[in-house]
Amino acid sequence: MxxxxxxxxxxxxxxxxxxxxxxxxxxxxxxxxxxxxxxxxxxxxxxxxxxxxxxxxxxxxxxxxxxxxxxxxxxxxxxxxxxxxxxxFLDCHAHLDKTQIIPRAGNADGSFAGAREGSMADRQRHWTQADIERRMEFALRCAVHHGSSAIRTHLDSHEGQAEATWEVFQTVRGKWRERITLQAVALAVAEVYDTPFGDRLLDLVAAAGGIVGTFLRLPDHDTEMPAGIDPFLDRLFDKAARRGLDVDLHVDETANPASRMLEHVARAVLRTGFPGRVVCGHCCSLAMQAPSQVQRTLELCATAGVGIVTLPTANLYLQDRRPGITPRWRGVTLVREMQAAGLTVAVGGDNVRDPFFPYGDNDMLDTLRQAVRILHLDHPIADMPSLAGRNAAQLMGLEQGVxxxxxxxxxxxxxxxxxxxxxxxxxxxxxxxxxxxxVTEPLPAYEELDDILQAPSPGNMS
Missing domain, CATH: 2.30.40.10 (Urease, subunit C, domain 1)
Known part of the structure; x- marks a missing residue:
C-alpha cells in the first residue's frame, strides 16, 4: 500500500x-x-x-x-x-541584477547604509554584461524550479551602467520568454529624472517596454518632508504618462515616521490624473505613524488605486538594526490595514543573497511562509495565497495567478x-x-558561480 x-x-x-x-x-x-x-x-x-x-x-x-x-x-x-x-507563483518585486553577489559583496554591519555601500562597490568593480547575465540566469533557474511563472525585477539604472544592464535584461527575457514572464523597472535616484540622462533613461525604458522607478524616503534624522517632492512627482508622472509607462516606486523604506512619501505619491496620482498603474513597495514608515495619518494615507491610496508590495524578508533584516541592540519592531508595513481599506497588496521576494538580504533562493512559497509569520497573516489564513498569485498578477498587469x-x-x-x-x-x-x-531541472549548484564570485574552495577555507 x-x-x-x-x-x-x-x-x-x-x-x-x-x-x-x-x-x-x-x-x-x-x-x-x-x-x-x-x-x-x-x-x-x-x-x-x-x-x-x-x-x-x-x-x-x-x-x-x-x-x-x-x-x-x-x-x-x-x-x-x-x-x-x-x-x-508571481514575484512582483525582485532585484535580479544584484542577486548572488554576497560571497564577494558584504555588508559590514547589516545596515541599510552598509548594504548600499556593498552593492555600489560590487557594481563598480564587477558588473560586466557577462557577470550580470550569469547571475540573472542562475536566479531564473531557481525561480522556475520552485514554481514561479513571472518576475518583476528592479534594475539599478545609473549613468554609465543602465544601457548595459538593460541590454542584458532584454537578452535574458528573450531567452526565457517561453518559461517565465519578465518585467523590469528602472531604479534610479530621484534627481536623475531632472537631468538629460534621465530623459535618455526614460526613452531606454520605453523602448524596452519597462517601468519607471525611483527611491522615495526621508533621511533617518529629517523631520520635514522636502518642499520639492510634489513638483518632482508631478514631473515624473507627466514624463511617464507621455511615454505610456507605468510607475513602480521604493517608498518610505525607513523607520522615520516623518517619511510620508506614500501619501504624497497618492496625492500626485490624483492631482495629475496619471493613467498608468502605480505600485509602491516597502512603505515601512507607515507602521510608525499616528492612526489618523495612517487612515488618511490609506484612504488616498485606495482612491488613487495605488497598489502595495510588502517585502517582509528584507525589511525584517534591515529595519531597526542597531549595533548590539535587539530590534524592537519587524520593519514591515500595515498589510492588514491596507487590505481592510481595499488596497491590492502583494508580497515580493525582493533581494536574494546580496548585501540588502544575504539569504533566500527565489522561492515565493518560502517568502509566503515567512510573510504569514512576520505579518500575522493567519486567523484567518484563507486569502494568504493570493499575495503571490492573483494580487501580484493584478499589480503586474498579467492574466496569471488564478x-x-x-x-x-x-x-x-x-x-x-x-x-x-x-x-x-x-x-x-x-x-x-x-x-x-x-519541470525536472534541479536547483543549480552554487559552485557554478564560483569563478565570478571568487568564493573560497573548501580546501582553502580557514
Missing amino acids: RPVSSYPDIPSARRILLRRARVPLCLTTPEAFTRMPDGRDEDGTTLLDIRVEDGTLTAIGPSGQTHASVDEGGIAQVDLAGRQVWPM LRPGAAARLVIFNARSLNEMLSRPQSDRIVLDRGHL
Missing part, C-alpha cells in the same frame, strides 16, 4: 485529469467552474477536478461532478487525494493537504507542471 505521504505519479501528458485537487478559492474565479463548489473548509479551500489538454486548463469543477466524460480513453487520470494545487478555463495550465502540486501543512514544511518535494510538462 502506498504511504499517505507519497505522491501519485504525475505524468507529462497531452491530456491529464487531476482529480480531488485541493485548491484555495482565492486562486480561482467564479467563472472558472462548470458548477460552483458546495462548500469550503476552514482554510478557504475546496476539492476540485482540473482538466488539462494540450497545456491548457479546459475545465475546473467540484470533485467528481466536473466531467461527463471522465471515463473516456486517452486521458491520464491522477487522484491527488486532497493535495494542494496552486497556479504558479486557475480558470482557457488559461495556460501552469500548476504547482504539493504533498500538503491543508494550508497549515503547506506552511509547516518547505515543500521541497513540490511538483511543477508547466503546460502539461513536468
Whole structure:
C-alpha cells in the first residue's frame, strides 16, 4: 500500500485529469467552474477536478461532478487525494541584477547604509554584461524550479551602467520568454529624472517596454518632508504618462515616521490624473505613524488605486538594526490595514543573497511562509495565497495567478493537504507542471558561480 505521504505519479501528458485537487478559492474565479463548489473548509479551500489538454486548463469543477466524460480513453487520470494545487507563483518585486553577489559583496554591519555601500562597490568593480547575465540566469533557474511563472525585477539604472544592464535584461527575457514572464523597472535616484540622462533613461525604458522607478524616503534624522517632492512627482508622472509607462516606486523604506512619501505619491496620482498603474513597495514608515495619518494615507491610496508590495524578508533584516541592540519592531508595513481599506497588496521576494538580504533562493512559497509569520497573516489564513498569485498578477498587469478555463495550465502540486501543512514544511518535494510538462531541472549548484564570485574552495577555507 502506498504511504499517505507519497505522491501519485504525475505524468507529462497531452491530456491529464487531476482529480480531488485541493485548491484555495482565492486562486480561482467564479467563472472558472462548470458548477460552483458546495462548500469550503476552514482554510478557504475546496476539492476540485482540473482538466488539462494540450497545456491548457479546459475545465475546473467540484470533485467528481466536473466531467461527463471522465471515463473516456486517452486521458491520464491522477487522484491527488486532497493535495494542494496552486497556479504558479508571481514575484512582483525582485532585484535580479544584484542577486548572488554576497560571497564577494558584504555588508559590514547589516545596515541599510552598509548594504548600499556593498552593492555600489560590487557594481563598480564587477558588473560586466557577462557577470550580470550569469547571475540573472542562475536566479531564473531557481525561480522556475520552485514554481514561479513571472518576475518583476528592479534594475539599478545609473549613468554609465543602465544601457548595459538593460541590454542584458532584454537578452535574458528573450531567452526565457517561453518559461517565465519578465518585467523590469528602472531604479534610479530621484534627481536623475531632472537631468538629460534621465530623459535618455526614460526613452531606454520605453523602448524596452519597462517601468519607471525611483527611491522615495526621508533621511533617518529629517523631520520635514522636502518642499520639492510634489513638483518632482508631478514631473515624473507627466514624463511617464507621455511615454505610456507605468510607475513602480521604493517608498518610505525607513523607520522615520516623518517619511510620508506614500501619501504624497497618492496625492500626485490624483492631482495629475496619471493613467498608468502605480505600485509602491516597502512603505515601512507607515507602521510608525499616528492612526489618523495612517487612515488618511490609506484612504488616498485606495482612491488613487495605488497598489502595495510588502517585502517582509528584507525589511525584517534591515529595519531597526542597531549595533548590539535587539530590534524592537519587524520593519514591515500595515498589510492588514491596507487590505481592510481595499488596497491590492502583494508580497515580493525582493533581494536574494546580496548585501540588502544575504539569504533566500527565489522561492515565493518560502517568502509566503515567512510573510504569514512576520505579518500575522493567519486567523484567518484563507486569502494568504493570493499575495503571490492573483494580487501580484493584478499589480503586474498579467492574466496569471488564478486557475480558470482557457488559461495556460501552469500548476504547482504539493504533498500538503491543508494550508497549515503547506506552511509547516518547505515543500521541497513540490511538483511543477508547466503546460502539461513536468519541470525536472534541479536547483543549480552554487559552485557554478564560483569563478565570478571568487568564493573560497573548501580546501582553502580557514
